Amino acid sequence: MKTTAVFYHAGCPVCVSAERTVATALDPERYDVRIVHLCENASEIANAEAAGVQSVPALVLHGEPFHINFGASLADVKKG
């Protein structure tokens, strides 16, 4: 059974780079990668926070948040 991996980002260059490499490098046999742009889907911010995401880009795998480099804090994303 596949696991959903969620990649949260905010569209910044750091995020785009992480999306192009890390998010697409995951094993497609095991992971369905869902890409969530938090600026375009503000309603997802609460889910990101609940998963422990503090900054973007971040990958949530098996319920654990992995912050990849640093694009922006979630606080700044909330300000829009």
Place this chain on the structure above:
Amino acid sequence: MKTTAVFYHAGCPVCVSAERTVATALDPERYDVRIVHLCENASEIANAEAAGVQSVPALVLHGEPFHINFGASLADVKKG
């Protein structure tokens, strides 16, 4: 042809968690993941630095460093 992905770590709990999830989540069809423990292989520190790694755990994919969460700075790893 497979790409080598290098996962640098220093044995701390943050590193172990990232290794167990992110490093093992990569597509084995496309990536050969090499795990490098910098405390046990100090000679690899120069390679990590050359790749732009500033802290561990970090994953170097296609020559680009991706710092995953924060375990320790490379400066601290150097101090041993």
